[in-house]
Amino acid sequence: MSRRVAIIGVGWYGFRPVVEEASFREMMFEAAVRAYEDAGGINPRTDVDAFASCQEDFWEGIAIADEFAPEPIGGTLRPVFTTPGDGLQCVASAYMLIKTGQFDIVVAESHAKPSDIVSMHEIMLFAMDPITVRAINMPNYHALAALEAQAYMSRYNVPREALAYVVAKDKRNALLNERASYGANVTVDDVLNSPYVVSPLTKLDIAPFVDAAAVVVLASEDVAKRYTDTPIWIDGIHWVTEDPSLEYHSWEFPMHALKAAEAAYKMAGISDPIKELNFAEIDSRYSFKELQFIEALKLAPVGEAHKLMLEGTFDRDGLFPVNPSGGALGEGVPLEVHGLARLIDAVLQLRGEAGRAQLSKAERAVIHSWRGVPTTTSVVAVLSR
Amino acid sequence: MSRNIYVKHRPAVIGAGLTLFRRRMLETPKELAWIAAKQALDEAGLTLKDIDCVVIGSAPDTFDGVHMKGEYLADGAGGVGKPTMRVFVGGATGVMVPIAAWWHVASGHCKTVLAVAEEKMSDADIPHPQAVFRYIWDPVTEVPLQPNLIWIFALEMHRYMYKCGVKKEDIALVSVKNKRNALDHPAAQVAANITVDDVLKSEVLVWPVQLLDISPVSDGAAAFVVASEDVARRQTDTPVWIDGVGWALDTTSWTNRDLAFPEYANVAAQMAYRMAGIVNPRKEIDVAEVYDPFDYKELHHMEGLGLAKKCEAPKLTKEGVTQRDGDLPINPSGGLLGVGNPIAAAGVMKVAEIYWQLAGKAGKRQVKKPVYTGLAHAWGDLMQASTVVVMRV
Numbered sequence: 119m120s121r122r123v124a125i126i127g128v129g130w131y132g133f134r135p136v137v138e139e140a141s142f143r144e145m146m147f148e149a150a151v152r153a154y155e156d157a158g159g160i161n162p163r164t165d166v167d168a169f170a171s172c173q174e175d176f177w178e179g180i181a182i183a184d185e186f187a188p189e190p191i192g193g194t195l196r197p198v199f200t201t202p203g204d205g206l207q208c209v210a211s212a213y214m215l216i217k218t219g220q221f222d223i224v225v226a227e228s229h230a231k232p233s234d235i236v237s238m239h240e241i242m243l244f245a246m247d248p249i250t251v252r253a254i255n256m257p258n259y260h261a262l263a264a265l266e267a268q269a270y271m272s273r274y275n276v277p278r279e280a281l282a283y284v285v286a287k288d289k290r291n292a293l294l295n296e297r298a299s300y301g302a303n304v305t306v307d308d309v310l311n312s313p314y315v316v317s318p319l320t321k322l323d324i325a326p327f328v329d330a331a332a333v334v335v336l337a338s339e340d341v342a343k344r345y346t347d348t349p350i351w352i353d354g355i356h357w358v359t360e361d362p363s364l365e366y367h368s369w370e371f372p373m374h375a376l377k378a379a380e381a382a383y384k385m386a387g388i389s390d391p392i393k394e395l396n397f398a399e400i401d402s403r404y405s406f407k408e409l410q411f412i413e414a415l416k417l418a419p420v421g422e423a424h425k426l427m428l429e430g431t432f433d434r435d436g437l438f439p440v441n442p443s444g445g446a447l448g449e450g451v452p453l454e455v456h457g458l459a460r461l462i463d464a465v466l467q468l469r470g471e472a473g474r475a476q477l478s479k480a481e482r483a484v485i486h487s488w489r490g491v492p493t494t495t496s497v498v499a500v501l502s503r
Numbered sequence: 504m505s506r507n508i509y510v511k512h513r514p515a516v517i518g519a520g521l522t523l524f525r526r527r528m529l530e531t532p533k534e535l536a537w538i539a540a541k542q543a544l545d546e547a548g549l550t551l552k553d554i555d556c557v558v559i560g561s562a563p564d565t566f567d568g569v570h571m572k573g574e575y576l577a578d579g580a581g582g583v584g585k586p587t588m589r590v591f592v593g594g595a596t597g598v599m600v601p602i603a604a605w606w607h608v609a610s611g612h613c614k615t616v617l618a619v620a621e622e623k624m625s626d627a628d629i630p631h632p633q634a635v636f637r638y639i640w641d642p643v644t645e646v647p648l649q650p651n652l653i654w655i656f657a658l659e660m661h662r663y664m665y666k667c668g669v670k671k672e673d674i675a676l677v678s679v680k681n682k683r684n685a686l687d688h689p690a691a692q693v694a695a696n697i698t699v700d701d702v703l704k705s706e707v708l709v710w711p712v713q714l715l716d717i718s719p720v721s722d723g724a725a726a727f728v729v730a731s732e733d734v735a736r737r738q739t740d741t742p743v744w745i746d747g748v749g750w751a752l753d754t755t756s757w758t759n760r761d762l763a764f765p766e767y768a769n770v771a772a773q774m775a776y777r778m779a780g781i782v783n784p785r786k787e788i789d790v791a792e793v794y795d796p797f798d799y800k801e802l803h804h805m806e807g808l809g810l811a812k813k814c815e816a817p818k819l820t821k822e823g824v825t826q827r828d829g830d831l832p833i834n835p836s837g838g839l840l841g842v843g844n845p846i847a848a849a850g851v852m853k854v855a856e857i858y859w860q861l862a863g864k865a866g867k868r869q870v871k872k873p874v875y876t877g878l879a880h881a882w883g884d885l886m887q888a889s890t891v892v893v894m895r896v
Binding site: 141174175176177179180181182184185186187188189193194195196197198199200201202203207210211213214215216217218219220241242244245247248249356357358359360361362363373377378381489492493494495 | 510511531557562563564565568569570571572573574575576577578582583584585586587588589590591592593599602603605606607609610611612635636637638639640641642643749750751752753754755756766767770771774778883884885887888
């Protein structure tokens with residue numbers, strides 16, 4: 119069935135370093151209520167055909183966190199399931215469910231409360247292969263990202279100034295974004311002069327965490343038009359996992375993002391992304407990752423993103439704005455909500471509802487998420503007005 | 504939800520495989536996943552190159568002791584360089600896997616899906632894999648009470664026995680049947696020829712749950728290949744179509760439910776029946792793999808799925824209707840009680856069994872009557888989730 123799939127509602131709650139007043143279930147509820155209202159006041163008990171929740175057990179601190187998915191989003195005794203993955207993977211599942219022709223409205227949800235996590239480093243050690251990597255017991259899991267940064271920078275002669283430029287750009291963009299907690303006027307020199315956490319990454323190069331919940335309502339074409347005048351279409355979406363064994367995966371370049379982007383662009387019929395798209399919301403948990411993903415998403419030739427970055431191409435008033443919301447460096451990383459945060463920022467831009475952060479031209483965009491080290495999964499989607 | 508005649512890319516299972524189910528396997532989780540995946544590919548006559556997408560099923564990360572287990576398993580499950588998606592609904596994950604594989608294919612996004620489930624419970628060994636279940640409860644209201652998982656099943660079993668006037672002797676028949684069925688299953692962990700008396704004399708864990716009422720701790724993996732109609736017809740003469748899928752999650756607050764009847768199983772089954780066009784499941788389903796981590800659960804779920812009237816399942820069992828040569832064979836594989844219970848892999852084992860039964864490939868386990876329509880079911884979370892697929896030749 120070749121019917122199109124639209125995003126008809128988005129809702130969010132939190133995006134603060136610590137959400138003190140609400141539990142994760144209350145945050146889900148708040149985000150869901152806002153999303154259903156945004157979607158023209160749908161009733162989740164009768165109008166929604168399925169619910170997808172994206173969360174990971176260890177981060178929830180609950181062995182089967184899926185148990186807590188249904189109630190806050192109105193899914194009790196309805197088809198609800200969990201994908202332990204980034205929120206955009208739930209959007210991908212929702213997309214496919216609608217494409218089967220059997221589901222008209224599907225909801226994707228994700229939530230995170232990293233402020234509740236006391237042992238993040240130990241949890242991240244558990245994400246590493248128990249035999250080959252965990253045994254090294256690295257003192258800081260960001261070291262894996264730092265190694266990738268070193269490999270990338272030496273392979274393509276990327277100067278640290280380009281990384282610092284990314285940080286300064288994103289934090290400055292974030293000042294215009296009401297959801298961003300980490301907006302700041304920092305300069306390239308501020309970043310270069312910060313002490314290393316793990317060389318070549320300083321504290322400012324590493325995106326901090328935030329608490330957040332996000333809910334997205336998707337609908338088939340005919341149904342979407344009943345609920346909203348401003349549906350945002352998903353023209354293409356794809357996700358790819360690369361070799362998860364760190365020993366074998368490419369340290370220099372994120373092939374997973376490249377493959378996912380190629381497939382998503384093919385679905386959307388895009389051959390020259392920089393010409394056919396207006397802006398991008400992509401992962402930037404580490405400053406160098408934004409450069410890598412710009413290349414992987416074909417917004418710059420491989421190894422050239424740093425030059426274009428330093429020329430201002432990806433500034434919010436540049437040729438092709440990347441992360442006009444401030445991205446992960448400006449908004450923070452809400453664990454699995456990260457992808458949905460990118461999606462919400464893009465949807466608001468495309469609708470012309472981004473407030474002070476609004477771009478002058480926003481008709482078609484690419485969004486991307488990655489799950490952080492040591493994972494090798496990317497999701498890429500093309501959205502249009 | 505409407506009839507599946509509107510689904511353009513009709514998905515079919517065309518091959519399945521599974522590892523041994525054992526208490527302590529020496530293989531790593533990745534290796535287990537690949538052993539099962541390779542078998543499924545071989546039966547389907549495909550190689551990894553022919554696979555478009557991968558679906559992974561695995562229940563709590565805590566068992567394998569790996570955070571983000573879907574990422575970790577990706578290479579073992581054949582997902583390198585492919586779109587790989589993990590689904591998770593606690594114990595019901597096993598049958599969520601074919602449901603996810605169904606939508607990957609039915610949507611037209613993928614033509615072939617390799618679906619793999621793996622669980623290595625023995626890795627969570629301090630002091631016992633059961634300890635994982637200390638962390639499944641509401642962190643504020645329940646965890647401080649330090650509940651044990653078997654407690655709530657004892658409550659549910661008691662409630663069911665009371666409401667339906669069922670005796671332990673009648674329930675034990677399920678354990679006897681499934682463990683005997685499993686004698687013919689090459690992967691089985693706890694197959695045995697036992698009597699009702701053996702069950703009643705086994706160690707009491709939490710009354711009325713006794714040792715032989717309950718499935719074991721297991722390691723294992725299971726896999727199958729789902730393909731769209733054109734690929735399926737090219738690869739095999741016996742594709743088994745996934746004609747209906749359904750799933751549902753009830754409220755987290757299990758204390759607020761009547762435990763005597765599994766409403767969630769009913770809702771999930773009705774969704775799958777509606778899609779497959781089944782009006783009278785008792786007559787139209789020829790063979791079923793019903794989730795049986797406890798013997799009473801098989802009865803409980805038969806009623807939830809509409810395969811028996813309320814409180815009728817013990818009677819059908821007593822009359823031999825659910826035996827392999829009966830009118831409605833239930834768990835001809837031997838189920839979780841006989842083959843073993845590596846959570847997600849156990850659910851996929853059930854899907855594989857229905858596939859083999861309908862394709863006429865179940866060998867010694869083949870049920871006596873001719874079978875055309877089968878059902879696989881799994882159940883999980885806080886006694887709240889059910890997943891159902893209806894399959895046809």
